[in-house]
Amino acid sequence: MNAASVLPPRYFNFAPFRGAAGHGALALMYHQLLRPRRDSPLRGLCVAPELFRRQLAELRAAGLTAVSPADAYAEKANSRVVITFDDGFANVLTGAVGTLRENNFTAINYLVADRLGKTNDWDAPLGEPPAPLMDVAQVRDWLAACQSIGAHTLTHPHLTRIPLAQARAEIFDAKKKLEDQFGVAIEHFCYPYGGFNETIRGFVIEAGYRTACGTAPGIVNADADRFSFPRFLASHRRPGAAAWLPFVPARWL
Ligand SMILES: [Zn+2]
Numbered sequence: 001m002n003a004a005s006v007l008p009p010r011y012f013n014f015a016p017f018r019g020a021a022g023h024g025a026l027a028l029m030y031h032q033l034l035r036p037r038r039d040s041p042l043r044g045l046c047v048a049p050e051l052f053r054r055q056l057a058e059l060r061a062a063g064l065t066a067v068s069p070a071d072a073y074a075e076k077a078n079s080r081v082v083i084t085f086d087d088g089f090a091n092v093l094t095g096a097v098g099t100l101r102e103n104n105f106t107a108i109n110y111l112v113a114d115r116l117g118k119t120n121d122w123d124a125p126l127g128e129p130p131a132p133l134m135d136v137a138q139v140r141d142w143l144a145a146c147q148s149i150g151a152h153t154l155t156h157p158h159l160t161r162i163p164l165a166q167a168r169a170e171i172f173d174a175k176k177k178l179e180d181q182f183g184v185a186i187e188h189f190c191y192p193y194g195g196f197n198e199t200i201r202g203f204v205i206e207a208g209y210r211t212a213c214g215t216a217p218g219i220v221n222a223d224a225d226r227f228s229f230p231r232f233l234a235s236h237r238r239p240g241a242a243a244w245l246p247f248v249p250a251r252w253l
Contacts, residue, residue, distance in 0.1 A: 033095030
């Protein structure tokens, strides 16, 4: 791998990432497992379950193993993938569990603690059709399938645009609420919209989370910031070659 290498800005298939995956863990960001709808402004966040199945089969065939966000930082974390889902959509339970099991992979789903069993109301102002989020029983099914959960706040706000006390409560209370409800440690956090600053990051650390992820693309290695680790958005489309990004391992933290 040299400085002239390039990577797509989104993840569609493994081939362009093969070299970069030798430098650390590849974290993938999924949202809905749903065939993209023409009337959905956020269809770029949808991957059909059949494509998800092909993407995971390819990762397994390439020799990657799926790990938790905390395990992405090991000294030799290459050949590892962190499979993440944002928002806790119900179609992830139906669309992902069988595929994850087939490949012996685990994934983490970042839940919006006050929206379980409701819909993605935070996307409504964009004209996005509402989609059901997992309810408490469905989250239990997800956990029973040996999958894990993290926190994605209480209500999915832009954490840097609300009063600090409110942002702090969104971070602290989501952890406590999910821990009380499901009886598992909530150790991983996901910033809504990838938005954070030093104060917000500090709240996440103070609350006792072990990692947090944003939405910037990059490879996770031992030097990466545990409280803003990068991810590639998994896409239903192959990105155009013009959009590819220069890959310089030392800068891709
Ligand atoms: Zn989200």
